[in-house]
Amino acid sequence: GENVEQHPSTLSVQEGDSAVIKCTYSDSASNYFPWYKQELGKRPQLIIDIRSNVGEKKDQRIAVTLNKTAKHFSLHITETQPEDSAVYFCAAAKRGGGADGLTFGKGTHLIIQP
Amino acid sequence: DGGITQSPKYLFRKEGQNVTLSCEQNLNHDAMYWYRQDPGQGLRLIYYSQIVNDFQKGDIAEGYSVSREKKESFPLTVTSAQKNPTAFYLCASREGQGGDTEAFFGQGTRLTVV
Numbered sequence A: 001g002e003n004v005e006q007h008p009s010t011l012s013v014q015e016g017d018s019a020v021i022k023c024t025y026s027d028s029a030s031n032y033f034p035w036y037k038q039e040l041g042k043r044p045q046l047i048i049d050i051r052s053n054v055g056e057k058k059d060q061r062i063a064v065t066l067n068k069t070a071k072h073f074s075l076h077i078t079e080t081q082p083e084d085s086a087v088y089f090c091a092a093a094k095r096g097g098g099a100d101g102l103t104f105g106k107g108t109h110l111i112i113q114p
Numbered sequence B: 001d002g003g004i005t006q007s008p009k010y011l012f013r014k015e016g017q018n019v020t021l022s023c024e025q026n027l028n029h030d031a032m033y034w035y036r037q038d039p040g041q042g043l044r045l046i047y048y049s050q051i052v053n054d055f056q057k058g059d060i061a062e063g064y065s066v067s068r069e070k071k072e073s074f075p076l077t078v079t080s081a082q083k084n085p086t087a088f089y090l091c092a093s094r095e096g097q098g099g100d101t102e103a104f105f106g107q108g109t110r111l112t113v114v
Helices: none
Strands: A004-007 A010-014 A019-025 A032-038 A045-051 A056-059 A062-067 A072-077 A086-092 A108-113 B004-007 B010-013 B019-025 B031-038 B042-051 B054-057 B064-066 B076-078 B087-094 B103-105 B109-113
Touching: A004 A086, A010 A019, A019 A086, A019 A108, A032 A062, A045 A056, A045 A062, A072 A086, B004 B087, B010 B019, B019 B031, B019 B087, B019 B109, B042 B064
Parallel strands: A010 A108, B010 B109
Antiparallel strands: A004 A019, A019 A072, A032 A045, A032 A086, A056 A062, A062 A072, A086 A108, B004 B019, B019 B076, B031 B042, B031 B087, B042 B054, B064 B076, B087 B103, B087 B109
């Protein structure tokens, strides 16, 4: 089955700086890569996703890049703000994979220092 | 509010008791999932269902049971056989059979053994 590794487990950055979280996956058939943000005690919510037919996607201060050859994808947050503090999860999925088609990384706790 | 509702938000269980966590969705999604979340462990899959009257074990199904009698409902029972049930439980649903579609999460139930 799919295996998703996520690094780092904790990331502390100064407010206004950029943050980068990296994930690798093992199944070359995976073609959907979502990122979820979870604030303390709340539900995970999708913030951005990318499919394998593109290499990069941006949404304001958030961007995701995908390298299918190397089987890794990254989340980039620019101009970080206090409200960006949360746990971020990456995931990998493939069409027709059923439940096995959505595998999560273990999460990154992002801390924005004022 | 997101279309998927879990109840209760907090639940306390005595040793040796079974408890049932509720999950209801009005998104008309076929696929529903139960995850367990522990600090530093990410989201681990307990059970999933892709269609009414059918469900499959996930990675950590021991000590848990589910039913899927209606499309909109997927309750999880934590049995006395689950030796360490204290955790945050998340229910999710996805369109179709899953695959490359977004997962929508409920707000979670925090279960504590007392």
